[in-house]
Amino acid sequence: MRTANNQRDNLSPIADISSQTFDDLFARFQELDTECLLVYLFDKVEESALIHLAEQFHITGNEGWAGCTTVAEKRDLIKNSLNLHRFRGTKYSLVRVLEILGLNGKVSEWFEYGGLPYHFRISVEMNDKAFDEFTEQQLLDLITANKNVRSHLESLIIHLISTTTQMYASYTTTSEEVTV
Secondary structure, eight states, rough: BBBBHHHTTTTOOSSSHHHHHHHHHHHHHHOOOOOOOOOTTTSSSSSSHHHHHHHHTTOGGGTTTOOEEEEEEEEHHHHHHHHHHHHHTTTHHHHHHHHTTTOEEEEHHHHTOOSTTTTEEEEEEEEEEOOOHHHHHHHHHHHHHSTTTTTHHHHHHHHEHHHHHHHOOOOOOOOOOOOO
């Protein structure tokens, strides 16, 4: 043990090389940066560690990770992964995973619209996002991974919404000709 002057105190019963080595090792441990060990602070963890956390929380691929486009969406998905797993197979899980991915979705179950038993419809608003066959397949895989096993997707309705700023200009010319 060392005192404030970096002098060895007499509290240590053994003042040999092994206790000095232990003191030096303990001093090195005090200098370590422990901030990097706090990986469950999802807002502070390095971006490169997010994929490993996604694997740990079992949300890679079709379970949501493939649909994330921003780092904020990835962090939000990891934060909510335990809730998504807890409620997997419910309407809440489908709506929540769509919200996390920035999609406004409405799930209608068969008894709400008079459809076949154990069928459901999903209506998704895609605000300022591109939509192609790949995106459609990702969305279908995401729904399949989070839906109830006995339920069947009857229809997927996509509303593509684009907002733009348009500028208009007009020009009017008038003239008058007088002949005397």
